[in-house]
Each structure stands twice: as C-alpha cells, then as structure tokens.
Amino acid sequence: MAPLSGGATSGLRTPLTTRMLKLHPVLNYTPFFTTPSLFSPKNLSLRSSNHKAGMVCMSTTTSPVSKDDEKLINGQPNEKVVQVSSWIDYLPKEIQPFAKLARVDKPIGTWLFLFPFAWSATLAASTGNIPDFKNLAVFACAAPFFRGAACTINDFFDRDFDKMVERTKERPMVSGAVTPFQGLCFFAFQLLLSHGIFLQLTNYSAIYEAAYIFLICTYPLMKRLTYWVYLIDKEDDVKVDVKSTALKFGESTKEWITGFAIASICTLTLAAYNAALGWPFYVFLAAASGQLGWQIRTVNLSSPADCNRKYVYIFRFKVFGIGVLMSKVENRE
Numbered sequence: 276m277a278p279l280s281g282g283a284t285s286g287l288r289t290p291l292t293t294r295m296l297k298l299h300p301v302l303n304y305t306p307f308f309t310t311p312s313l314f315s316p317k318n319l320s321l322r323s324s325n326h327k328a329g330m331v332c333m334s335t336t337t338s339p340v341s342k343d344d345e346k347l348i349n350g351q352p353n354e355k356v357v358q359v360s361s362w363i364d365y366l367p368k369e370i371q372p373f374a375k376l377a378r379v380d381k382p383i384g385t386w387l388f389l390f391p392f393a394w395s396a397t398l399a400a401s402t403g404n405i406p407d408f409k410n411l412a413v414f415a416c417a418a419p420f421f422r423g424a425a426c427t428i429n430d431f432f433d434r435d436f437d438k439m440v441e442r443t444k445e446r447p448m449v450s451g452a453v454t455p456f457q458g459l460c461f462f463a464f465q466l467l468l469s470h471g472i473f474l475q476l477t478n479y480s481a482i483y484e485a486a487y488i489f490l491i492c493t494y495p496l497m498k499r500l501t502y503w504v505y506l507i508d509k510e511d512d513v514k515v516d517v518k519s520t521a522l523k524f525g526e527s528t529k530e531w532i533t534g535f536a537i538a539s540i541c542t543l544t545l546a547a548y549n550a551a552l553g554w555p556f557y558v559f560l561a562a563a564s565g566q567l568g569w570q571i572r573t574v575n576l577s578s579p580a581d582c583n584r585k586y587v588y589i590f591r592f593k594v595f596g597i598g599v600l601m602s603k604v605e606n607r608e
Contacts, residue, residue: 361380362380363375363379363380371452372447372452372453373447373453373461375446375447375452376423376426376427376430376446376447376448376453376458376461377419377422377423377424377426377427377461377465378422378423378426379419379423383586383587384422384425384426385418385419385422387422388418388421388422389414389415389418390595390596392411392414392418393406393411393414393596394595394596394599396410396411396414397596397599397600397603398546398550398599398603400603402551402603403603404603405600405603406600406603409475410476413472413473413475413476416472417469417472417473420465420466420468420469420472421465421469421487423465424462424465424466424469424491425491425494427458427461427462427465428462428491428492428495429491429494429495430446430447430448430449430458431448431455431458431459431462432495432496433495434446434448434449434455436515436517437449439514439515440508440511440514440515442508442511442579466484466488469484470484498517498518498519499517499518500518501518502518502519502520502522502523503520503523504518504519504520505519505520508521508579509521509522528576529571529574529576532571533571536564536567536568536571540560540564540567543560543595544557544560547560547599547602552599552602552603553601553602554602555598555601555602556598556599556601556602557598558598559594559595559597559598559599559601560594560595560598562594563594563595563598566594570585570588573585
C-alpha cells in the first residue's frame, strides 16, 4: 500500500491525547499545545494553570465555598469560583434585585418558617383528625413573605458589614442595585401582604405579627451586643468585628450544639407527652434525632460549605412533621 501523503499523515503524527485536548473547550490554550517542549518548567506551570481554570469553569455548586476549599480548587486566594446562574436571572431585570433580597431562590429559610406553623396546626387538631387545611394554606402563603421581610431588614442593618465579606458583598443593598429606602419600602410591602393573609385566621393575628416584627428587627442588631446570636463564619466575624456564638463557643462548638440538640429533643418529647401523642411520634422523633446526631458528628466546622450543606438538610424536620401527623391519625377512635 502506498504511503499516505504528508498532508494526510500530519494529523496522525500528533498523539491521540494531544489531539483530543486540542478540541477541549476549556483546556484549549494555544501556548500549552504549540510549544515543542511540552514538559518544560514554563509549560508545566501553564498546564497547572489551565487545569485549575478547567476545575473552576466546570464547578456547578451554588453553595458557599470556604477559604480552604477555595484554595484547593483555585490554588490562589485571589481567584474565585464561578457560580451557576439562578432561575432569578430569568426574571425581568427590574424584579431581580428584590427577588435576591428576599432570597426566593433559597427556599430553606421559608421551610424553616413553615414547619413550626405546620406542627402547631397539627398539634391543635382534634385527636384522630388531620389539621385544618385552611390554616395550613394560610401558613404556606404567609411564610415566603415573612421570611423575605426578615432577610430584607437583615440586609438593611448589615449593609455596612456585608460589603467587607466576600460571601455577602454582592447583595443588592451592598452593590447598589437596591437603595436602603427601597429596601425599607420592600420590607413594609412584604409585611403588608403577610398581614392581609394572616387576617384570615383570627383577630389576635395582629398581636403575633407585632411580636414577630419586633424579633426580626432586633435580631440583626444583637450581634453588635452579644455573642449569643447565631453561628456564622468565624473569620468573617473577626474581620467585621461582630459577635457570634461561633466565636463564643470556639473549640467547644460541637459540645454546645450537642447540648442544644439534647434539650430540643427533650422539649419535643415533653410536648408530645402533654399532647397525648401516640407511638408513631416517638418512632419518627428517634429517627430525626439520629439524623441530627449524624449531622453534628460529621460536620466540618472549619468549612462553611460543609456547614451550609448540613444546614439545608432538613430531613429531621420532615420526619418530625410526619410523626406528629401520624400520631394524631393513629389516635382516631
């Protein structure tokens, strides 16, 4: 067989791996492939840089990334991980900043508002009956507005702190997408909507709302006065000079969390006993307690990304709610 022409064999002389990498959409950097000395010190550095770029571009996480994790991914502290677009980006431009302000793309907070409402409605139901659907519907409609209002007023008070923290410096009131006055108006608008919804329950709703507004308005200010607020990133707390339990507990954080978990389980057990709940509740409470113990044992407190993953894992809340409901139905006469 006659040998192939030089033009036909030019592609075959190139190693298969190199030819495949030439077509790679992320790693196709000209200096890396055209320099004859592939493993020279200069090109080894380029290969490392291009590999890191590939890892960054292929990242699909939307969770916060710790500084240690960021160094492992990027290699250099001044490089950032590319975040995946949120569905908020498909909304009209005028609405996007307010949707981000209310955290509508992060429903975990809404769930945490809704579950206690649902539990109380279930416990209030007469034995052997499921909770009132109207009450559950009212709670479900009001929870997003309550949560959005809490996030909005938090960002209003913390806007000077947020600009100093990498994780929060792109929030709407920090970036200028929403002015402080607009933020306050949006806060009032969400409370007005939730008030209209809660009026469907009882005349006492206004009293409960007033107590709620007081709590969400004072809660962000507490970090300026006391350590007994919440757990957030210790490095950021020191950087912006605020107080938090993350700093207060220090190396004993897991022991403190374990103590709070035990207290929570005991109070839930006492509530179940007083409400004369049946055995299904205790089975599901045991399962939820086991999951909570697993979270505490496995969480990496030095990694905000892992803490966030454990935080959004709301399995125990679902299990507990199912247990309450089944206990009420199980007692049907």
